[in-house]
């Protein structure tokens with residue numbers, strides 16, 4: 327299989343890249359990966375994607391994006407890329423089924439996975455009180471109690487955002503001081519809705535149909551206790567899905583791929599978009615926007631390569 331554009335990932339970034347590449351007549355191939363539709367499919371209601379007055383389900387949103395791209399000629403492949411050789415063009419991608427896909431350009435849209443607490447109850451109560459996105463789900467906790475886990479900037483930022491909705495917020499942090507920036511610390515420490523549970527780790531998320539509490543252990547005293555809550559928001563970091571390109575593409579110290587403002591990686595013909603690059607905004611709309619940029623860049627790159635090849639041919643003739 328040899329394609330002009332291969333897109334790794336089928337979340338908002340990958341699907342938007344596919345739409346733009348398909349409309350440029352490039353018949354892109356979308357490799358869907360383990361999570362077709364991407365992270366957004368894990369939420370029931372998306373209320374902040376422009377164009378939908380009523381909320382839309384995350385699965386429906388991703389499915390609509392995919393159908394739109396397919397309508398213009400994109401193709402999907404249900405596979406995981408397990409190996410990528412970006413040392414020469416065409417690039418060689420290998421799937422978990424052992425197939426080889428050759429690509430003149432690659433758009434990496436593999437996203438980032440929220441780092442989990444890995445405690446009992448976390449998976450079973452996901453989307454039933456456990457959420458990894460306060461910006462996305464905070465609104466559903468109006469008038470309820472919330473818990474944030476973490477002590478960095480994103481934990482405090484998301485926690486402060488949650489205080490717009492919740493009646494009280496407990497921040498569980500494993501140390502007795504915060505890692506976050508001074509300004510975020512001051513805002514959180516002086517917010518009357520926020521209480522800190524210092525030196526503590528979550529050992530269990532409790533609830534049957536939905537979250538009713540968390541069990542925490544104090545690391546200094548070893549005492550455990552139950553904190554009643556309606557929502558748990560772990561913000562202990564994200565893990566960008568960039569391991570596949572280790573040693574081939576530059577990353578920051580947390581593993582996020584580095585691109586320039588035109589979504590170009592250090593390898594000409596390889597572009598990256600969405601949460602695998604972006605550790606700040608992490609929204610469907612920003613991922614989609616970057617996917618659009620990556621596809622437009624891939625289109626221009628291919629046109630330039632074609633022009634250069636023709637020029638070389640005419641010089642040779």
Ligand SMILES: Cc1cc2nc3c(=O)[nH]c(=O)nc-3n(C[C@H](O)[C@H](O)[C@H](O)COP(=O)(O)OP(=O)(O)OC[C@H]3O[C@@H](n4cnc5c(N)ncnc54)[C@H](O)[C@@H]3O)c2cc1C
Nearest residue numbers: 335336337339359360361364365407437462600601608610
């Ligand atoms: C619970 C929750 C609720 C959210 N709600 C909202 C919201 O309301 N509004 C909003 O704007 N954002 C929301 N977000 C954030 C949003 O989902 C992400 O910002 C967005 O999905 C990022 O898109 P992406 O395409 O970059 O990556 P992702 O959506 O993470 O997609 C990554 C894709 O890469 C694929 N992949 C990974 N590795 C491989 C591989 N090796 N081979 C092939 N494919 C691979 C996966 O299968 C997946 O299809 C929410 C997130 C969560 C977790």
